[in-house]
Amino acid sequence: MSASIFQAELRTGQDVVSTRQRGRHIAQALGFDGQDQVRIATAISEVARLAVSEANGHIEFLLEDSPEPSLVVRVLAPNSNHGLVAGNTPDTLRPGPALAPAQRLMDRMALRPGGDGRLLLEMAQRLPHASPSSLVVQSLRQELERHRRDSAADELQRQNEELLRTLEELHARKAEVERLNRELEETNRGVVALYAELEEKAEALRRASDMKTRFISNVSHELRTPISSVLNLSRLMLDRIDGPLNAEQEKQVLFIRKSGEALQELIDDLLDLAKIESGRSEVLCTRFSVMELFGALRGMLRPLRVHEGVSLVFEEPREMPELHTDERKLSQILRNLVSNALKFTHRGEVRVAVAPGPHDTVVFSVRDTGVGIAPEDQERIFEEFVQVEGPHQQGVKGTGLGLPLSRRLAELLGGSLTVESQPGQGSTFLATVSRDYSQRQGGTGEEEGSSQTLEAEGSHARTVLIIDDDEVARYLLQRLLGDASLQFREAASGPEGLRLAGEVRPAVILLDMSLPGMDGFEVLEALRREQATRSIPVIIHTSRSLTEQERGRLLPHVVGILSKSGLTREAAFEMVQRALTGPGHRPGGASRQP
Numbered sequence: 001m002s003a004s005i006f007q008a009e010l011r012t013g014q015d016v017v018s019t020r021q022r023g024r025h026i027a028q029a030l031g032f033d034g035q036d037q038v039r040i041a042t043a044i045s046e047v048a049r050l051a052v053s054e055a056n057g058h059i060e061f062l063l064e065d066s067p068e069p070s071l072v073v074r075v076l077a078p079n080s081n082h083g084l085v086a087g088n089t090p091d092t093l094r095p096g097p098a099l100a101p102a103q104r105l106m107d108r109m110a111l112r113p114g115g116d117g118r119l120l121l122e123m124a125q126r127l128p129h130a131s132p133s134s135l136v137v138q139s140l141r142q143e144l145e146r147h148r149r150d151s152a153a154d155e156l157q158r159q160n161e162e163l164l165r166t167l168e169e170l171h172a173r174k175a176e177v178e179r180l181n182r183e184l185e186e187t188n189r190g191v192v193a194l195y196a197e198l199e200e201k202a203e204a205l206r207r208a209s210d211m212k213t214r215f216i217s218n219v220s221h222e223l224r225t226p227i228s229s230v231l232n233l234s235r236l237m238l239d240r241i242d243g244p245l246n247a248e249q250e251k252q253v254l255f256i257r258k259s260g261e262a263l264q265e266l267i268d269d270l271l272d273l274a275k276i277e278s279g280r281s282e283v284l285c286t287r288f289s290v291m292e293l294f295g296a297l298r299g300m301l302r303p304l305r306v307h308e309g310v311s312l313v314f315e316e317p318r319e320m321p322e323l324h325t326d327e328r329k330l331s332q333i334l335r336n337l338v339s340n341a342l343k344f345t346h347r348g349e350v351r352v353a354v355a356p357g358p359h360d361t362v363v364f365s366v367r368d369t370g371v372g373i374a375p376e377d378q379e380r381i382f383e384e385f386v387q388v389e390g391p392h393q394q395g396v397k398g399t400g401l402g403l404p405l406s407r408r409l410a411e412l413l414g415g416s417l418t419v420e421s422q423p424g425q426g427s428t429f430l431a432t433v434s435r436d437y438s439q440r441q442g443g444t445g446e447e448e449g450s451s452q453t454l455e456a457e458g459s460h461a462r463t464v465l466i467i468d469d470d471e472v473a474r475y476l477l478q479r480l481l482g483d484a485s486l487q488f489r490e491a492a493s494g495p496e497g498l499r500l501a502g503e504v505r506p507a508v509i510l511l512d513m514s515l516p517g518m519d520g521f522e523v524l525e526a527l528r529r530e531q532a533t534r535s536i537p538v539i540i541h542t543s544r545s546l547t548e549q550e551r552g553r554l555l556p557h558v559v560g561i562l563s564k565s566g567l568t569r570e571a572a573f574e575m576v577q578r579a580l581t582g583p584g585h586r587p588g589g590a591s592r593q594p
Contacts, residue, residue, distance in 0.1 A: 002064045002072065003137055006144045010048050010057030010075070019059055020045040020159070022144055023073070026061055029140050030071055031129045038162055040125055043105040044073055047121060050084055050098060051077035063137065069127040070107070076114050077121060085111060085119060095121075223267050224543040225514075228564035229472040230260045236479055239569070264565065269401040271545060272332075273384070276408045282548045283326045283412060285437050290317040290354050290362075297331060297352070301338050310345050312338070315353040323362065324436040329409045330364075333417070336402040337366040337429045345370035348426070361415055362435050367428040373421040381419070382407050406431070413437060463487045463504055464576065467497030467523065468512035468541065473564060477510060477541065480572045494518030498526050501533045508559075508579040513542040521553065528557060537579035541567075 006022055009015065023044035027037040044059075051057030058076040063069070077084065086096040093111050095103050099121070103109045106123045114120035132140075234257040237245065245253065272281065294314045302312060323330075334352065341350040348369025357363040373381065377388045384404045403417075410417040414434030421427035462485050466474045469492050478488050489504055491497035494515045501509060509527070513520030520540065527533045540554055543564040554561065559579045562571060 001066060002062045003134075005061040005063060005137060005141060007058070007060035010051045010059055010077075012052065015057075016045055016048045016052055019048045022061070024158075025144065026071065026140065027125075029136075029143075030063075030127055030132065032071075032125075033128070036125070036128070038166070039105045040071070040073075043102040043123060046102040047073070047075045047077075047099070047123065051075050063131060064124070065131055069131040070124045071127060073123045075121045075123075076118055078118055224264070224271075225470050225473060225564060227260055227264045227267060228543055228567070229470070229476055231257060231264065232476050232480070232564075232567055233472070234260065235568070236476070241479060241482070266401070268565075269405050273401065273405055273408065276405075276412060281412060283329070283437055284548065285324050286327050287322055287324050288327050289322055290320045293323075293327065293331065293334075294352070294354075297334055297338070301335065301342075309347040310342060311349045312342070313349055313351045315351065317354050320354060320356070320362070321435060324438070325413055325433055326437070329413060330433060333406045333409050333431050333433075334364060334366070336406045337431065340402060341366055341368035341370060341427070341429075344368070345426075356435075357415075357432050360435050361432050364431045364433075365428055366431075367426065369426045372423040372425050373419065373427055374423050378419050378421060382417070463489060463506040465489045465491065465497065465500055465504060465506035465509045466541075467491045467494065467509060467515070469493060469515055470512070473512065473541070476567075477572065480567070480569045481576060494520075494523040494526075497523060498533075501527060501536060502530065505532065506536060508576055509536055509538045510541045510562075510576075511538050511558075513540060513544050513546075524554070524557060539575050539579055 005026060008019060008022070010019065020041045024037050024041040027040045032040065048057070048059060051059070057078075060074045062072040062074065064072050084096050084098050086094050093113070095109055095111055099109065102123065106125050108124050110122045112120050112122075234253050236242070237253045238250070238257070294317070298312075298314050338350060338352060345368045350366065350368045353365045353367070355363050355365070373388065380386050381388060381403050384401060407417040410431050410433060414437060415432035417432075418430050419427055420430070464481065464486055466477055466488060468474050468477075468490075471492075474490050481488075489500055489506065491500050495518060497509070497511070500506075511520050511523060515523065520542065524538060527536065527538065538558045540558050540561040541564060542561070546554070546561070551561070560575050562575055
């Protein structure tokens, strides 16, 4: 339904001015704001100007209720005006380029044939409020009739005033935009400076973390050698190689050995953490069953029980597939979890179980009936050197490295380590690892057997050259290999060892890897380069944790690798025996490094 408000002929330029005036007045009366009034008046004057250019134009203002309350302006104009129409048929008829300015100012615009070679152009703008009442429309009609003869000069003056106000508003907005741009530029400079500072701080933190990792690694390596010497010397004394011990002396040596083993465990944990953080920890996969793993752990962990009323239970695994992962690292995770559970469980049991997990994983659970862990502490316990304070902590010793290391190892094996616990109700630790790590197996196994008798031929076959900068390590090897058929020569550096090797032509060389100035790799390369020393068998004797790449470089050129940590008389005898009885050096010999 529509209601006509006002209509007029469009024949002259004065009619265009008057039409603009009427349009502005109608828009104001219908509640449009100032900006919309200017838009409507401008669109009307643009269309009216096109209609006047060919004469015989006509304009009408209407109110429509459907489809929504709108002000409608209909203009009848000749279709011969250039740019007024696009399209040749009624179906393709649409506003041409000349109507583009007016089309942008109104909500909608449409064209249709008007008869007698003319076009009917219709523009509409939605009303800001509900449709006015009939009394308001009637009053508006009467007012428009009274002002029908307002002069063009008045309208032009109003247009100029409107343009001036619009220009002032544009200048104000331009100034505001410039101010905002300046603020934005200052903010951007601040953000860039902040990013630069954050990047600098992050780089400093990375350097500090790298320095910490290198420090821990280097210090741990330096500590390993003397600790290994302490343990091996205590083992010599307990084996009564140099004579019997009385009961008090044996007790003291056992205390020394126990303290040394505790310190060595701490050093090993620090080294493992340092290697994981630096990305140098390798996964050496083997195939084994859960039954074999539990069997080894059962015998290893039973002596750890602190309280007599606590039982350690390993549930028999049912239909568990074979695992292909790093058995040593997995065993280390479970040892840490069970050891912690036994420390904080005063009665009841510690139960170890295993079950298949999602996505081809295996979930090991260690459940205890101990003191439990408060919810706010359940993530803190996985931080390095953190121990939860409380009465249950009294008498329990630890460094706070076991759980952080276990979580890192579980993540390294493609899984995770989580805890479920309530204070006073015990805890359950869940270690998830990949069932098949899909990495080539590293390292070679140990060969069984030892010999207490060293066989050799020739005058130089009994000479063993020890190249090691650690005097205690050299002494310990001589005591372990003490035999009437052997002679020992010592060198504290790589160059000295090369000189003695060329002069003495020993039957076997025991070579340390961490030598000052010239490391073990360089010494071994020099030995193999010279014709006189090329065929001398070499045994690596080191406290370093060799990477898989380093082992790959060494094994083709040495008889085997002995670790200073936990070295036994049997292992040393067996390795030297193989070197003395074999044809020269044996590439790819077995390794006794754990």
